[in-house]
Amino acid sequence: LHHYILTFTLYTLVPSWALAQKGHAKKHPNIVYIMSDDHGYQAISAYGYGLNETPNIDRLAKEGAIFTRATVTNSLCAPSRAVLLTGKHSYMNGKIDNEAKFDWNQDNFAKILQKNGYQTALIGKIHMDGLPQGFNHSAVLIDQGEYYNPNFIINGVKQQIQGYVSDLTTDMTLDWIAKRDTSKPFCVLYHQKAPHREWLPALRHLQQYTSKTYKEPNNLFDTYEGRGTAAKTAEMNILKHMNWAGDNKIPPALMDELGLKEYLSWDKAAFNGNLGRMTAAQRATWDSIYNPIMADFKMKYHNMSKEDLMRWRYQRYMQDYLGTVAAVDDGVGRLLEFLKDNGLDENTIVIYTSDQGFYLGEHGWFDKRFMYEESLRTPLLIRYPAEIKAGQSSKALVQNLDFAPTILDYAGLTIPKDMQGKSFRGLLNGKEKQWRDAVYYTYYEYPSIHMVKRHYGIRTERYKLIHFYYDKDEWELYDLEKDPQEMQNVYNVQAYQNVREEMHHKLDEARAYYKDSDENDKKFLPKVKQ
Ligand code: SGN
Numbered sequence: 001l002h003h004y005i006l007t008f009t010l011y012t013l014v015p016s017w018a019l020a021q022k023g024h025a026k027k028h029p030n031i032v033y034i035m036s037d038d039h040g041y042q043a044i045s046a047y048g049y050g051l052n053e054t055p056n057i058d059r060l061a062k063e064g065a066i067f068t069r070a071t072v073t074n075s076l077c078a079p080s081r082a083v084l085l086t087g088k089h090s091y092m093n094g095k096i097d098n099e100a101k102f103d104w105n106q107d108n109f110a111k112i113l114q115k116n117g118y119q120t121a122l123i124g125k126i127h128m129d130g131l132p133q134g135f136n137h138s139a140v141l142i143d144q145g146e147y148y149n150p151n152f153i154i155n156g157v158k159q160q161i162q163g164y165v166s167d168l169t170t171d172m173t174l175d176w177i178a179k180r181d182t183s184k185p186f187c188v189l190y191h192q193k194a195p196h197r198e199w200l201p202a203l204r205h206l207q208q209y210t211s212k213t214y215k216e217p218n219n220l221f222d223t224y225e226g227r228g229t230a231a232k233t234a235e236m237n238i239l240k241h242m243n244w245a246g247d248n249k250i251p252p253a254l255m256d257e258l259g260l261k262e263y264l265s266w267d268k269a270a271f272n273g274n275l276g277r278m279t280a281a282q283r284a285t286w287d288s289i290y291n292p293i294m295a296d297f298k299m300k301y302h303n304m305s306k307e308d309l310m311r312w313r314y315q316r317y318m319q320d321y322l323g324t325v326a327a328v329d330d331g332v333g334r335l336l337e338f339l340k341d342n343g344l345d346e347n348t349i350v351i352y353t354s355d356q357g358f359y360l361g362e363h364g365w366f367d368k369r370f371m372y373e374e375s376l377r378t379p380l381l382i383r384y385p386a387e388i389k390a391g392q393s394s395k396a397l398v399q400n401l402d403f404a405p406t407i408l409d410y411a412g413l414t415i416p417k418d419m420q421g422k423s424f425r426g427l428l429n430g431k432e433k434q435w436r437d438a439v440y441y442t443y444y445e446y447p448s449i450h451m452v453k454r455h456y457g458i459r460t461e462r463y464k465l466i467h468f469y470y471d472k473d474e475w476e477l478y479d480l481e482k483d484p485q486e487m488q489n490v491y492n493v494q495a496y497q498n499v500r501e502e503m504h505h506k507l508d509e510a511r512a513y514y515k516d517s518d519e520n521d522k523k524f525l526p527k528v529k530q
């Protein structure tokens with residue numbers, strides 16, 4: 001109470017943060033929240049999958065902490081961002097899918113920081129309409145944003161900027177930090193578009209990443225036996241549902257020559273649109289790398305089996321996807337150097353995460369949405385030397401739901417009671433002895449692109465129970481210890497009947513605790529059944 005009164009007095013008498021910054025540096029750290037889009041943990045070398053090298057992101061783990069079981073509550077872009085801002089599940093904040101409107105008038109953690117003397121900025125992808133609220137400065141991409149020479153909306157004004165999106169997003173972030181009012185602490189949300197589809201790398205990374213061959217996951221040729229309808233009817237298989245032009249970069253003219261049909265109606269338009277944004281010089285570099293790849297494909301195509309084609313498409317996918325990760329990693333490197341050069345590295349919390357995980361060929365898939373591990377989980381690394389001991393690794397079941405409370409906690413501010421997440425600060429300084437033993441998940445965007453059925457469920461350390469509903473009513477249960485790749489639904493296996501009952505009980509508890517219900521599910525169903 002004493003301390004409360006004192007800070008309160010300080011606020012009223014000295015409305016600037018000058019004192020607070022000098023005297024209480026540790027109490028009001030700066031925050032850089034880095035979130036990329038669709039960055040699966042498999043594509044960060046600190047997670048040990050051996051696919052690529054991300055030395056700069058890895059530094060956060062080396063000098064701070066890495067969470068190996070961080071998850072999202074709804075594995076989709078805009079809903080994940082809404083959860084980040086509000087600290088509430090999708091059915092509470094209203095942004096259940098990419099289509100629903102986000103109500104910026106509701107409270108969010110940036111507004112709270114701002115009200116309490118922080119300077120705040122949002123740079124990069126947000127994927128929501130309307131002027132962002134809670135930020136002194138915003139420079140956001142429109143909708144999904146573009147890779148080359150992208151448009152930004154800077155404090156409400158649209159502007160096209162020459163360059164590569166990940167580099168520009170980094171430039172703008174550093175620029176804003178450099179020009180900030182140094183008497184106040186700051187919080188910047190530094191949101192990369194990459195490595196989102198259609199996976200267009202920076203020109204400087206094309207040669208290196210297109211020359212590599214990547215190891216295939218052992219379930220690349222998954223036939224979806226052993227699971228229910230949802231896995232079988234999803235449209236995210238690399239062989240069957242990927243775009244030839246937009247995704248694999250086969251020029252539309254070559255598609256025609258080879259008789260390749262568009263899977264999505266905008267495939268060729270996407271390719272033309274993406275490459276049409278390049279200058280002649282940029283395009284020449286692009287062509288010098290991709291033309292030989294396409295010439296080689298043209299020669300081989302008619303002799304390729306379905307398996308060959310799957311393998312080829314997987315390699316193409318990985319080359320471009322991991323190529324885009326490289327510039328994201330460069331950006332993190334630049335940020336860390338910048339903080340150091342400006343004496344900010346000790347008192348700035350740096351968080352790296354993604355809006356969700358992603359399939360990099362596991363189950364034969366790309367995209368996300370499912371409550372299965374690769375898309376439920378998301379990378380999470382955090383560095384803050386003042387409080388987080390270097391080299392920690394945590395298996396705790398933290399979620400994106402926890403970001404808002406955690407950031408407010410570090411900022412020394414009160415966490416609103418209606419936020420549903422929990423600060424994980426105590427997990428990192430050793431003060432938290434008890435953490436949740438299960439996470440709750442919901443997904444709504446169906447019918448829609450990729451056709452992943454509506455579902456909700458619960459994951460504990462060892463098990464996962466999922467309910468698919470709406471046009472099917474199916475349950476799935478996985479034993480993550482025996483079957484980490486989730487190949488076999490054991491819901492109806494005799495030996496699992498006790499586990500099944502326990503998991504149902506836990507799920508009911510979670511739904512009650514987080515205030516979700518069948519009524520909510522119904523409320524969000526499409527108005528007209530298709
Ligand atoms: C686009 C992509 C999808 C992707 C959604 C949502 N198709 O529609 O593959 O699932 O975005 O992604 S594309 O052909 O237009 O690239 S999200 O990350 O924004 O949720």
Ligand code: CA
Pocket residue numbers: 037038076077196355356
């Ligand atoms: Ca995303």
